[in-house]
Amino acid sequence: MSNPYEYGVAVSELIERYRTTYSGAVYDVLDEMGYPHQALAHDLKPVDPRSIIAGPAFTMKGIPEPTGDERLRARRIHMFEAMKETGVPIIDVRDCSFDTQAAHYGEMNATVGAASGVIGAVVDGGSRDTRFLLERDFPIFCNYLTPVEAVKRWSYYDWQFTVALRGALTAVVPVSPGDFLMGDLDGVVVIPHDIVVSVLEKTEALIAHEDRVREEFEAGGDPVAVYRRHGRL
Numbered sequence: 001m002s003n004p005y006e007y008g009v010a011v012s013e014l015i016e017r018y019r020t021t022y023s024g025a026v027y028d029v030l031d032e033m034g035y036p037h038q039a040l041a042h043d044l045k046p047v048d049p050r051s052i053i054a055g056p057a058f059t060m061k062g063i064p065e066p067t068g069d070e071r072l073r074a075r076r077i078h079m080f081e082a083m084k085e086t087g088v089p090i091i092d093v094r095d096c097s098f099d100t101q102a103a104h105y106g107e108m109n110a111t112v113g114a115a116s117g118v119i120g121a122v123v124d125g126g127s128r129d130t131r132f133l134l135e136r137d138f139p140i141f142c143n144y145l146t147p148v149e150a151v152k153r154w155s156y157y158d159w160q161f162t163v164a165l166r167g168a169l170t171a172v173v174p175v176s177p178g179d180f181l182m183g184d185l186d187g188v189v190v191i192p193h194d195i196v197v198s199v200l201e202k203t204e205a206l207i208a209h210e211d212r213v214r215e216e217f218e219a220g221g222d223p224v225a226v227y228r229r230h231g232r233l
Contacts (some may be wrong), residue, residue: 004178005056007196011088014180014196015119018054021203023186025115025210026178028201032188040173040188041166043143047130051139053171053183057091057175057190058083059163061098062104076156081105083116091181092118095163096125102142102150103128110138122181122188124165125154141183165190 007014016028017123023039030038046053060079087188098106107129113121113153120227121138125132127142128149164172173190176182180191180199 002175003084004039004193005088005090007193009197011056014200015055015089016202017200017204018180018182019052021182021200021207023182023184023189025203025206026182026191026199027189028204029123032091033195033199033202034073035192035195037072037154037170038173038190038192039168039169040122041124041143042143042168042187044124044166044188046141046183046185047127047145048134048137048139050187051120051184053091053122053139053181054083054120054142055089055091056086057122057176057177057179058086058118058159059093059095059158059161059175059183061095061097061161061162061163062099062154063157064099064101064153066152079156079159080116082110082160083118086117088117089119090117092121092123093163093165093175093181094121094123094125095175095191096123096154097131098166099125099154100122101124102153103146104154105142107132107136107142114138122183138212141188172202173200222223 008056025038094104104125105123105127122144126144126146127140128147130145160177162176164173167173175190176194180196
């Protein structure tokens, strides 16, 4: 793949259209297409229940690091430079190596990230500075909130390669740079790069079909007749 952020459709358009869908419909399409294992762990939820997130992944992996080695932490400025170089709005996706001690994201990450093109974060770990993130309306999906600082507990390691986030139906779900993520209150699903456009088109068609069925029910249509006509509820 020459550029993981090329899809044949502008990224901004894909983001806008995916944001009008919902995670359940996206998952149903993936399931029908033979990709049933694309939902992330059930406890990975939005800090703000109203948040919707959609966009291509910029992947990052961190590791437990009890020494506070400043050389590791200093590398993160290069990560933000790499984010900016993508040239598109991206989601900061963090594989935190199953660490449950510290916050792996916070307000400063959001501030610097936003200046580098980041439109949200999916963190398989913890976050903090929640009040500030809510005030700036920055969407973040994580497993837990904590005030515990990451210094001398966890650190950045590398970025822009395939990472493994915990899955809902499998132990892990691989996420590669350029895969699309779509999340809402129900959770987050991962759409592999090569099927981002086809999944979107099928999801839009599914939602349009659901809208027609809903209108018939709301108009007082006979449930059995409606079901027989459409064959799906």
